[in-house]
Each structure stands twice: as structure tokens, then as C-alpha cells.
């Protein structure tokens with residue numbers, strides 16, 4: 511195995527004066543699909559926010575894509591974020607422009623200049639998320655699930671090594687949510703590390719991955735608890 515893309519050793523995560531998590535030890539590798547689970551307020555989002563420099567590390571060693579997150583300078587954070595795909599509620603689509611223009615906006619902001627290359631890249635990511643024919647639409651002309659696909663397409667634009675998704679299925683019906691997680695799962699198979707938070711434990715069976723649980727200010731590897739889990743429907747059938 512190569513150098514982990516995210517390596518945390520005895521990290522403490524705070525929200526202002528509150529210690530949210532301590533002794534966080536993680537090594538997350540290329541191509542892994544990682545779930546962060548845990549009750550409301552257990553620290554999942556806070557941990558994700560430390561990965562992209564939104565929340566400072568209080569103590570411990572934290573390295574993300576080679577950046578030392580204890581010492582990273584503010585001016586280097588945009589550089590790091592360009593290598594990450596972020597799928598968060600706070601990063602919604604701009605409602606005053608089409609899908610194509612939303613995506614072009616990000617590419618231009620990250621240094622793309624050639625119009626033909628911008629157009630090609632946009633078509634490519636829209637195809638990848640199954641939205642090849644929706645580029646001309648405005649966000650409010652799309653369903654919640656379609657908008658989430660576009661948000662994922664936007665996160666993929668610069669071929670990030672890591673995708674961070676905070677409850678990407680949060681506002682979606684079960685079937686649409688599954689399709690979104692399926693999409694993220696496929697992206698991880700192409701070599702990106704995908705880290706997502708969820709409250710929907712059924713997903714852990716359908717799309718297996720590494721599972722970390724936040725509870726009692728600690729994070730523990732819970733993968734083995736879910737690797738043999740059976741879908742609820744099968745369990746019921748087998749019990750009849």
C-alpha cells in the first residue's frame with residue numbers, strides 16, 4: 511500500500527471550546543470508500559471539515575495529500591481544496607446560472623482558460639453522473655437527486671484524489687439516495703478516496719466500505735460490524 515492520502519495520528523478536533531473528537535487515528539488510502547457514522551452531533555462533519563482546512567487541528571499529526579494540516583498556511587488552503595471534491599450542503603449550485611455555467615465557473619476559477627477544453631470537460635463529467643443532457647438546465651429545473659448528481663459532477667471536475675461528501679443522501683428519497691451512493695462508490699473504484707457521512711446504515715451493506723464510528727469523542731473502526739450484515743429484506747425472508 512502506498513502513502514495514505516489522509517493520515518491522522520492522535521488528532522484532537524474542536525468546535526470553539528468544545529472538544530468534539532480526540533485521539534483520532536486514521537489512515538485512508540487511494541480507492542477506499544469510507545463511511546463516517548455516528549449520532550447527531552458526534553463529530554462527523556467537524557472531522558470532514560478538518561480535511562479541507564475549514565476547521566483547525568488543535569493537536570496531533572494530520573496530513574492530507576501531503577499537506578501538514580497543523581502548519582498549513584491560509585494561502586495554501588485553496589491549493590489543497592483544488593485537489594479535493596467537496597459535496598456539502600454549504601456548497602450549493604448557483605441558482606442564477608445553468609448547470610454548464612455552474613461547472614464552467616469552477617473550472618475558470620481553478621485556472622482553466624481554453625473554451626473547448628472547458629466544454630469537453632463539462633460534457634465528460636456530466637456523462638459520468640448520467641446527466642449528459644441537463645447542462646442547459648437551471649438548478650431549480652432539476653429534481654433534488656439530479657441536483658446532487660450535478661454537485662458530484664462539479665466535485666469531479668478537477669479529477670480530485672479525494673471526494674468528501676457530508677450526508678449526500680440527506681434530502682433524497684431512499685432510491686435516489688442509493689443511486690447517489692452507487693455513483694460515489696463507482697468513483698472510488700476509479701481510484702479516488704471517497705469519504706462520506708451518513709445516518710443510513712442500510713447503505714453500508716449495499717455499498718461496502720470502511721466504516722468509522724464517531725461516539726463519545728472517539729472514532730473507532732467499525733468495519734467488521736457491517737461487513738457480514740444482511741439486507742433487512744433477506745433477513746426477514748430467511749426468518750420465515
Ligand SMILES: Nc1ncnc2c1ncn2[C@@H]1O[C@H](COP(=O)(O)OP(=O)(O)OP(=O)(O)O)[C@@H](O)[C@H]1O
Pocket residue numbers: 525526528530548549550551552553554555556557724
Ligand atoms: N460552527 C459551530 N460552532 C460551535 N459548535 C459547533 C459548530 N458546528 C458544530 N458544533 C458542535 O460540534 C459538535 C459536533 O458537531 P458535528 O456537526 O461535527 O456533528 P455531526 O456528527 O456531523 O452531526 P450531524 O449528524 O447532525 O450532522 C456538536 O456538539 C455541535 O453542536
